[in-house]
Amino acid sequence: MKHLAIIGTQWGDEGKGKITDLLVEKEGFKAVVRYQGGNNAGHTVVVGGKKHAFHLLPSGILHSNKVCVIGNGVIVNPEVLAKEIKDLTLRVGKKHAQLFISEKAHLIMPWHIVRDNIGGGKIGTTGRGIGPTYTEAIARRGIRFYDFKDKKRFIKRVKEELVWNKKLIKLMLDSYDIPKANRDKLKLRTVLNEQRIINRYWLLVKKLKDNPLIEVGDVGLLLDKYDQSKNKILFEGAQATLLDIAHGTYPFVTSSSPTLGGVYTGTGFRPRDLEVIGVAKAYTTRVGEGPFPTELFDKVGDQLRRVGNEFGTTTGRPRRCGWLDLTILHYAKVINGLDGIALTKLDVLSGINPLKIAIAYQIGSKKNKNFLPDTEDLSKVKVVYKEFPGWEENICNVRKFSELPINCRKYVNFIELEVGVPVKVISNGPDRKEHILK
Numbered sequence: 001m002k003h004l005a006i007i008g009t010q011w012g013d014e015g016k017g018k019i020t021d022l023l024v025e026k027e028g029f030k031a032v033v034r035y036q037g038g039n040n041a042g043h044t045v046v047v048g049g050k051k052h053a054f055h056l057l058p059s060g061i062l063h064s065n066k067v068c069v070i071g072n073g074v075i076v077n078p079e080v081l082a083k084e085i086k087d088l089t090l091r092v093g094k095k096h097a098q099l100f101i102s103e104k105a106h107l108i109m110p111w112h113i114v115r116d117n118i119g120g121g122k123i124g125t126t127g128r129g130i131g132p133t134y135t136e137a138i139a140r141r142g143i144r145f146y147d148f149k150d151k152k153r154f155i156k157r158v159k160e161e162l163v164w165n166k167k168l169i170k171l172m173l174d175s176y177d178i179p180k181a182n183r184d185k186l187k188l189r190t191v192l193n194e195q196r197i198i199n200r201y202w203l204l205v206k207k208l209k210d211n212p213l214i215e216v217g218d219v220g221l222l223l224d225k226y227d228q229s230k231n232k233i234l235f236e237g238a239q240a241t242l243l244d245i246a247h248g249t250y251p252f253v254t255s256s257s258p259t260l261g262g263v264y265t266g267t268g269f270r271p272r273d274l275e276v277i278g279v280a281k282a283y284t285t286r287v288g289e290g291p292f293p294t295e296l297f298d299k300v301g302d303q304l305r306r307v308g309n310e311f312g313t314t315t316g317r318p319r320r321c322g323w324l325d326l327t328i329l330h331y332a333k334v335i336n337g338l339d340g341i342a343l344t345k346l347d348v349l350s351g352i353n354p355l356k357i358a359i360a361y362q363i364g365s366k367k368n369k370n371f372l373p374d375t376e377d378l379s380k381v382k383v384v385y386k387e388f389p390g391w392e393e394n395i396c397n398v399r400k401f402s403e404l405p406i407n408c409r410k411y412v413n414f415i416e417l418e419v420g421v422p423v424k425v426i427s428n429g430p431d432r433k434e435h436i437l438k
């Protein structure tokens with residue numbers, strides 16, 4: 001019996017949600033666990049032509065026989081969670097998975113969102129309060145589900161944090177020189193109103209706890225119990241390797257650990273027998289700021305964006321698009337110890353001729369096959385490409401690898417060979433059924 005981790009290999013938006021939703025049933029997993037990130041993520045699952053977009057809920061939520069888990073490494077905006085559950089219930093009734101939330105998880109509070117919207121612009125954050133909430137967790141000032149055990153305790157914590165945050169926000173507004181019109185848009189009087197926050201957040205968390213399909217408790221113990229009883233667990237990463245706070249393209253990163261290490265710190269459970277699948281898009285995309293060596297500014301880039309519908313699920317921002325970069329996949333292999341690759345959106349490449357894959361970076365006269373996580377270095381590289389003849393056919397209806405056009409198979413085989421990791425799953429369309437198991 002093997003547990004499984006599904007991890008993004010690039011800058012996110014690789015299609016991890018679809019792969020999770022697909023494998024959770026096919027491979028008989030009992031639980032789907034998110035271990036980091038918050039509602040900065042956007043996971044889309046399409047079933048029978050119906051689109052479901054999740055930000056916080058694990059992508060296994062559509063399976064009523066499963067348990068979905070939010071680990072301690074995830075930060076929770078209770079307003080977003082309540083809305084996601086309500087919308088889901090409207091679509092599918094009570095036929096969704098049970099939800100188990102770590103009592104150690106931190107909450108995104110209104111002041112975190114305000115701070116992100118004042119200070120996050122420089123790197124193009126999603127503005128959801130992610131960085132400030134993790135900052136506060138590390139600074140030991142966070143508010144966790146534990147703090148909702150008792151109303152007095154919760155009120156005390158909100159009061160303490162509001163005093164501090166109001167001072168901090170004033171300082172930020174002054175030092176970032178925010179014009180009055182933009183300050184007004186923040187609606188600070190309403191958003192930071194003490195009584196409003198106390199009433200709203202207490203009620204939101206109470207409602208979550210009162211929901212018979214939701215439990216708040218110890219995730220480490222729950223997962224250990226599943227492990228002991230031979231129930232398989234799937235760990236679903238959000239964001240990706242190059243957005244990892246330690247291993248990503250710092251400072252253009254998120255504030256959590258999407259890479260394999262995050263599974264352990266974000267759940268309190270050590271999976272002993274674990275397979276790691278890296279999800280890689282057949283090309284590369286990135287949202288927000290930061291260097292992107294294979295970025296395309298031409299018609300091909302536009303085509304990838306249009307055909308691949310490369311617009312953020314969370315913010316709607318157009319994604320930057322470029323060629324596949326194998327230095328990145330190799331880097332993701334090393335950091336996460338990949339056992340396999342799930343190659344997504346291969347269908348988007350139909351009709352592009354020739355195709356290019358980055359195989360190395362050139363700095364001066366030196367060729368380097370390693371990715372360069374230092375953004376200063378990364379912004380200076382010249383990319384070394386290998387060209388491939390494309391294919392014209394629409395491949396969405398193909399269900400066997402051997403039935404893909406020869407040039408398409410050559411493209412996939414080259415990735416496998418060069419990265420040294422087998423491509424185990426190919427996704428060739430947005431629907432759950434549009435995939436090939438290799």
Ligand code: IMP
Nearest residue numbers: 012040041124125126130253254287288
């Ligand atoms: P934050 O996570 O909102 O703090 O944003 C930090 C950086 O990570 C920004 O460049 C975001 O665009 C990027 N980011 C965060 N979540 C995602 C995601 O799910 N997909 C792609 N990029 C993301």
